[in-house]
Amino acid sequence: MQFTKLASLLTLLATGNVLAAPIDARSNGTAAVQALQDKVAAILETKGNTKKGVENTARTGCPVSNARVRREWSALSKPERKEYIKAVQCLRELPSKSDPEFAPGARTCYDDFVTVHINNTRTIHATGNFLTYHRYLAALYEEALINECGYKGAQPYWNWLAYQDDLHKSPMLDGSDTSMGGNGEYFAHNGSKTAIGWFQPGKGGGCIASGPFKGAVANLGPVAPTMNGLPKSPSPLAYNPRCLRRDFTSRAPQTWFTVENFLNLTTGAASHSIAAFQTELQGRFGDGFLGMHTEGHQSLGADAADLFSSINDPVLFLHHAMLDRVDWMWQALHSCQSRAIAGTRTMGKSPPSDDAQVSDELPI
Ligand SMILES: *[C@@H]1O[C@H](CO)[C@@H](O)[C@H](O)[C@H]1NC(C)=O
Numbered sequence: 001m002q003f004t005k006l007a008s009l010l011t012l013l014a015t016g017n018v019l020a021a022p023i024d025a026r027s028n029g030t031a032a033v034q035a036l037q038d039k040v041a042a043i044l045e046t047k048g049n050t051k052k053g054v055e056n057t058a059r060t061g062c063p064v065s066n067a068r069v070r071r072e073w074s075a076l077s078k079p080e081r082k083e084y085i086k087a088v089q090c091l092r093e094l095p096s097k098s099d100p101e102f103a104p105g106a107r108t109c110y111d112d113f114v115t116v117h118i119n120n121t122r123t124i125h126a127t128g129n130f131l132t133y134h135r136y137l138a139a140l141y142e143e144a145l146i147n148e149c150g151y152k153g154a155q156p157y158w159n160w161l162a163y164q165d166d167l168h169k170s171p172m173l174d175g176s177d178t179s180m181g182g183n184g185e186y187f188a189h190n191g192s193k194t195a196i197g198w199f200q201p202g203k204g205g206g207c208i209a210s211g212p213f214k215g216a217v218a219n220l221g222p223v224a225p226t227m228n229g230l231p232k233s234p235s236p237l238a239y240n241p242r243c244l245r246r247d248f249t250s251r252a253p254q255t256w257f258t259v260e261n262f263l264n265l266t267t268g269a270a271s272h273s274i275a276a277f278q279t280e281l282q283g284r285f286g287d288g289f290l291g292m293h294t295e296g297h298q299s300l301g302a303d304a305a306d307l308f309s310s311i312n313d314p315v316l317f318l319h320h321a322m323l324d325r326v327d328w329m330w331q332a333l334h335s336c337q338s339r340a341i342a343g344t345r346t347m348g349k350s351p352p353s354d355d356a357q358v359s360d361e362l363p364i
């Protein structure tokens with residue numbers, strides 16, 4: 001790590017006043033997240049032991065120790081990874097329950113998730129419900145894997161702070177039979193359009209070339225393709241079958257999947273309000289700052305970069321589970337604001353809309 005980066009990081013750590021972590025945590029992202037998570041778990045344990053916590057537990061019969069425990073992909077054993085992959089593949093084969101008049105492109109149960117996400121895109125991003133909506137969607141997906149496909153585990157997540165230089169070396173994306181598939185095959189193109197300008201093409205761009213999702217098919221989208229060669233869907237929910245594509249790139253993860261950014265979000269300047277926190281995650285595009293959420297979409301590229309139909313790529317659910325984890329840490333560390341929301345009911349208040357309310361229904 002460069003000296004200047006380290007120096008500002010140390011300042012952040014000092015002012016963040018949270019991590020009594022070993023020196024290792026400052027250069028090792030996985031350790032930094034783990035150290036903060038341990039602190040968060042301790043806070044929640046303490047709360048659970050207060051009178052109110054005990055009453056809540058007695059009423060709901062659901063102590064925190066009963067919670068389903070989500071883990072990082074590489075923390076799953078190889079047989080556990082295979083169980084998860086099998087359940088996702090099952091969901092991608094079960095028939096759709098969507099009304100075919102409404103969503104002619106929805107053919108599988110998996111597509112039903114893509115359908116609601118496409119239909120709601122303009123009211124769930126850069127809105128007051130962004131975090132809650134995506135948390136709920138991922139939780140329902142996890143329930144579907146369990147209830148419809150017999151999965152016994154919990155939704156795993158993507159460790160953002162590892163393999164930023166070489167996504168294809170991570171156990172999640174290395175193309176082995178215990179990964180979520182590898183990069184797309186090489187497809188010549190001129191780059192990807194992002195919210196902060198054009199990114200150079202990576203070494204993929206074509207159909208997924210290896211692993212369990214090799215040749216996987218997407219039926220819906222893309223609605224707003226960001227790369228040449230992706231066949232734009234004739235209408236948002238039309239049937240547009242094609243192979244799912246990826247184009248891994250390193251620029252975004254190297255720049256935004258950093259310890260600095262993670263600590264800023266959870267304990268630093270970007271953590272002081274829900275508005276600052278969610279903006280820092282989704283990006284400050286005017287500042288050329290992509291943010292960890294948008295970054296995850298961008299680093300996978302191709303289909304995962306389409307704002308509307310990105311969740312065609314099953315890795316997106318691991319991405320959102322990580323987003324949820326960071327949000328959960330933020331909530332525990334800012335308990336007075338943990339139920340606060342900020343933002344309107346339409347994307348970036350366009351078209352004009354009122355502020356979102358906690359009582360708003362999540363349209364799924
Ligand atoms: C980073 O930290 C994790 C968790 O503490 C540890 O397992 C891993 O070996 C560390 N990696 C390096 C390169 O230090």
Ligand SMILES: *[C@@H]1O[C@H](CO)[C@@H](O)[C@H](O)[C@H]1NC(C)=O
Nearest residue numbers: 102115116119120123363364
């Ligand atoms: C589609 O979106 C519209 C507008 O947000 C909403 O009224 C409708 O209920 C949605 N339909 C489905 C099936 O999600």
Ligand SMILES: *[C@@H]1O[C@H](CO)[C@@H](O)[C@H](O)[C@H]1NC(C)=O
Nearest residue numbers: 189190191192193198199228
């Ligand atoms: C890539 O090609 C498209 C049209 O095919 C064009 O609109 C776009 O500007 C090009 N991008 C770059 C970075 O040249």
Ligand SMILES: *[C@@H]1O[C@H](CO)[C@@H](O)[C@H](O)[C@H]1NC(C)=O
Nearest residue numbers: 260261264268269270276280
């Ligand atoms: C931390 O977040 C604040 C608020 O968005 C931002 O102004 C600042 O530049 C960020 N700092 C770093 C080191 O990213």
Ligand SMILES: [Cu+2]
Nearest residue numbers: 117124125134
């Ligand atoms: Cu989304």
